[in-house]
Amino acid sequence: MNAPTAASHLIPEVQQRAVPQALLDALKARFGEQCSTAMAVREQHGRDESSFEVPPPGAVIFAEKTQDVADAVRLCSEHGTPVIPFGVGTSLEGHLLAVQGGVSIDVGRMNKVLAVNPEDLTVTVQAGVTRKQVNEEIKSTGLFFPIDPGADATIGGMSATRASGTNAVRYGTMRENVLALEVVTASGEVIRTGTRAKKSSAGYDLTRLFVGSEGTLGVITEITLRLYPIPEAISAAVCSFPSIADAVHSVIEIIQLGVPIARVELIDHNTVRMVNAHSKLALREEPMLLMEFHGSPAGVKEQAETVQEIASSHGGKAFEWATTPEERTRLWTARHNAYFAAIQSRPGCRAISTDTCVPISRLADCLLDSVKEADESGLPYFLVGHVGDGNFHFGYLLDPNLPKEREVAEALNHKLVSRALDLGGTCTGEHGVGLHKMGFLVDEAGVGAVDMMRTIKRALDPKNIMNPGKIFAL
Amino acid sequence: MNAPTAASHLIPEVQQRAVPQALLDALKARFGEQCSTAMAVREQHGRDESSFEVPPPGAVIFAEKTQDVADAVRLCSEHGTPVIPFGVGTSLEGHLLAVQGGVSIDVGRMNKVLAVNPEDLTVTVQAGVTRKQVNEEIKSTGLFFPIDPGADATIGGMSATRASGTNAVRYGTMRENVLALEVVTASGEVIRTGTRAKKSSAGYDLTRLFVGSEGTLGVITEITLRLYPIPEAISAAVCSFPSIADAVHSVIEIIQLGVPIARVELIDHNTVRMVNAHSKLALREEPMLLMEFHGSPAGVKEQAETVQEIASSHGGKAFEWATTPEERTRLWTARHNAYFAAIQSRPGCRAISTDTCVPISRLADCLLDSVKEADESGLPYFLVGHVGDGNFHFGYLLDPNLPKEREVAEALNHKLVSRALDLGGTCTGEHGVGLHKMGFLVDEAGVGAVDMMRTIKRALDPKNIMNPGKIFAL
Numbered sequence: 001m002n003a004p005t006a007a008s009h010l011i012p013e014v015q016q017r018a019v020p021q022a023l024l025d026a027l028k029a030r031f032g033e034q035c036s037t038a039m040a041v042r043e044q045h046g047r048d049e050s051s052f053e054v055p056p057p058g059a060v061i062f063a064e065k066t067q068d069v070a071d072a073v074r075l076c077s078e079h080g081t082p083v084i085p086f087g088v089g090t091s092l093e094g095h096l097l098a099v100q101g102g103v104s105i106d107v108g109r110m111n112k113v114l115a116v117n118p119e120d121l122t123v124t125v126q127a128g129v130t131r132k133q134v135n136e137e138i139k140s141t142g143l144f145f146p147i148d149p150g151a152d153a154t155i156g157g158m159s160a161t162r163a164s165g166t167n168a169v170r171y172g173t174m175r176e177n178v179l180a181l182e183v184v185t186a187s188g189e190v191i192r193t194g195t196r197a198k199k200s201s202a203g204y205d206l207t208r209l210f211v212g213s214e215g216t217l218g219v220i221t222e223i224t225l226r227l228y229p230i231p232e233a234i235s236a237a238v239c240s241f242p243s244i245a246d247a248v249h250s251v252i253e254i255i256q257l258g259v260p261i262a263r264v265e266l267i268d269h270n271t272v273r274m275v276n277a278h279s280k281l282a283l284r285e286e287p288m289l290l291m292e293f294h295g296s297p298a299g300v301k302e303q304a305e306t307v308q309e310i311a312s313s314h315g316g317k318a319f320e321w322a323t324t325p326e327e328r329t330r331l332w333t334a335r336h337n338a339y340f341a342a343i344q345s346r347p348g349c350r351a352i353s354t355d356t357c358v359p360i361s362r363l364a365d366c367l368l369d370s371v372k373e374a375d376e377s378g379l380p381y382f383l384v385g386h387v388g389d390g391n392f393h394f395g396y397l398l399d400p401n402l403p404k405e406r407e408v409a410e411a412l413n414h415k416l417v418s419r420a421l422d423l424g425g426t427c428t429g430e431h432g433v434g435l436h437k438m439g440f441l442v443d444e445a446g447v448g449a450v451d452m453m454r455t456i457k458r459a460l461d462p463k464n465i466m467n468p469g470k471i472f473a474l
Numbered sequence: 475m476n477a478p479t480a481a482s483h484l485i486p487e488v489q490q491r492a493v494p495q496a497l498l499d500a501l502k503a504r505f506g507e508q509c510s511t512a513m514a515v516r517e518q519h520g521r522d523e524s525s526f527e528v529p530p531p532g533a534v535i536f537a538e539k540t541q542d543v544a545d546a547v548r549l550c551s552e553h554g555t556p557v558i559p560f561g562v563g564t565s566l567e568g569h570l571l572a573v574q575g576g577v578s579i580d581v582g583r584m585n586k587v588l589a590v591n592p593e594d595l596t597v598t599v600q601a602g603v604t605r606k607q608v609n610e611e612i613k614s615t616g617l618f619f620p621i622d623p624g625a626d627a628t629i630g631g632m633s634a635t636r637a638s639g640t641n642a643v644r645y646g647t648m649r650e651n652v653l654a655l656e657v658v659t660a661s662g663e664v665i666r667t668g669t670r671a672k673k674s675s676a677g678y679d680l681t682r683l684f685v686g687s688e689g690t691l692g693v694i695t696e697i698t699l700r701l702y703p704i705p706e707a708i709s710a711a712v713c714s715f716p717s718i719a720d721a722v723h724s725v726i727e728i729i730q731l732g733v734p735i736a737r738v739e740l741i742d743h744n745t746v747r748m749v750n751a752h753s754k755l756a757l758r759e760e761p762m763l764l765m766e767f768h769g770s771p772a773g774v775k776e777q778a779e780t781v782q783e784i785a786s787s788h789g790g791k792a793f794e795w796a797t798t799p800e801e802r803t804r805l806w807t808a809r810h811n812a813y814f815a816a817i818q819s820r821p822g823c824r825a826i827s828t829d830t831c832v833p834i835s836r837l838a839d840c841l842l843d844s845v846k847e848a849d850e851s852g853l854p855y856f857l858v859g860h861v862g863d864g865n866f867h868f869g870y871l872l873d874p875n876l877p878k879e880r881e882v883a884e885a886l887n888h889k890l891v892s893r894a895l896d897l898g899g900t901c902t903g904e905h906g907v908g909l910h911k912m913g914f915l916v917d918e919a920g921v922g923a924v925d926m927m928r929t930i931k932r933a934l935d936p937k938n939i940m941n942p943g944k945i946f947a948l
Binding site: 117118119120121122161162163164168172173175176185189190191192193195196197198199200201202203204205206208209211212213217228229252255256257258295296298299302355357358359360361362389390391421424425426427428429430431432433437440441444445446448449450452453455456458459460471472 | 592594595596635636642649659663666667670671673675676679680685687702729730731732772773776829831832833836895900901902911914919926927929932934945946
């Protein structure tokens, strides 16, 4: 493992090229009102939830079907112009930013659930369907789709970043839950990766090559997902701890015992305070675990008893149960809004979010030293974590007008990533590399592995038009 | 979906090139007694459990460490000579056959368990460690590695073919259970894919690109695997059914209800008879489900009750419990020996094994028509299946001296694969493509997707030396 280089956290130089007029004309001719060059539209498609400022793309195509995506990519390919797929714009790492200019392909109108196969526990959707929409549309089947990043992201975007969320500790990430894809390649061809069979050994795993490829190899247009029966019994609980260490040690023990807990989220006392203010709750302002148990009534009871015992042995108190669906929803909505609660706690601030993930046995080592560093820095921050997976997020809340604060935040992130890599972890558990972690990726994977990624990129996208400048420099 | 072409099931023409003397000299100089050109050694490395006959590789290197593999690959690369990784030779699809000549790299001596991390539920092993060895060496930790193809294959080979087995219905396949790899690339460089973190969004998923790549992109030298706590309670049961249809419909219902069954295997009446003869058992010679339940004592009881009810409603009878570990081991050993039991039932025969996998709702459609066709053909066969995943194997038992029988078997397989693809399934659930399913892969994935695989292959192995002639023709 090399030490992260000083430049790891800098975003690469922006080198925008203008979209050629001939391409704009061709796009207008093909797409009519589905093509926009209005500044407001371009600006909306030129930013995400990251803290970077980059000029917007030169045009936006509102794709309504796969063939639209294919035609747009083909036209862009003919002109060697970059293509940036866009869902709802909730990326945290600058994935959507037009650092080399180009055309944004908005798949938001491709929002149909194409096929529900309840008997096979699968659903096939267009890329612009959001995770909440999936669950809304399949509600009557008694099934659900568990992956839940904080935002109501599109399934296309979640596939492209290999997203996960609070349920991943039990149900896995997009890596485990995407069965098959339809993809528009860099030359505008439409291919399918995988079938609806639950497993397969038929050739290279193109599905998982595209899951997490951040739009750099092609545009994902359709996704077949795994679904799960809504558990017969669900119960949620909140437990406060004297310290973060006590909470974390409880989690480590829960996981090591193999308790099939469905969710186990850490929220530090700072963040509980922000969440209380934002969501009008009265949670104890102490480090807290927010948990959920899925199973049969007897199974849930058994899990809860085991967990309660473990928590007690680490000073956990005020174990409170949310028994009604309404109470549960209120708690989890509060958790999912933690990011926005934090942003509101410091008006005008922007957040730089960390995303390290370490083997569970190293979680306390990684987290506690980083809490100490963050406290010492004086920068306001929030801390939440999918701690059952060893994944957590500091959000450093900085004043964008104070460059010094960004420096402090980046330095904290830098130390945290170094520590996580030293402990056998990764710089990003679920947000992706985007612009912000390109240096860290090299530190983590090594030059040889990143070179292999580059070789694949060059082979599948010889003109370097698919979301160029993300994941690695070419 | 295109209809499979008539030539789908034919293996490609063998075009062996001799290993250049200069390379042999260089290998001898570097490896001494670790390099063999003895005919008996070459022949042992030139066959697997498939029914193909191809002349052996020109030399065998017995690698003892990663650097040995790297040096062997580098030398072969300098001479443009094919490299064929070899574990214990249990492939069913001709993966190990030297169809273009070359050097076999035997990783069997790389059989060290390198790191057990019980607190993280991971283990890191060299490629030559077998699945039984893993479980033997980690026994004291209270953890186990669930993936169990019939044979005691190496973890390297299982990774390369994306293997699974009887536990996959609950624990997933190698796709879900390999966390990270060390790989020797086609140029002899050593890279690592992934970390020990449970999840990551750090760049392209090279781990899953290599899992299932059948030695065509590089040689897997180390593997980090996920482990699971040995369940507090395990119970196994056997249940007989009036017909295969009744057994299959029970399985479909079990899966659709979301019962977390750990194993559910179908064995048809033919095969029960063969297994009884081979393993000295007295199982009822009727279609049978062999099941296992993992969990807490209460959880296992709950699952078993649900399943027993479902089975009864489909005419299941003689639900018999194997309560002691010895009884369970005896039953599962019998299941794992079904292949060998079948081979022995027709002395001198060879088996052609099918490997289709379909969405569970289509399992009955796929299986029952194929049983009818097999019965009508008059060819002896066995039928076993990981039916919880929609995956099953016919083994057509043919006399290698009667070409007509091979034709009949291939025709049956052909019809079966066509049917599976029409039903949204795959031609191979767990054995891989190898030599035998190259045509079927194109039928399944389409020309565009297979061309993408070829592009990746050409980019990562520009000299086409890594197990050439497998998965697809270049």
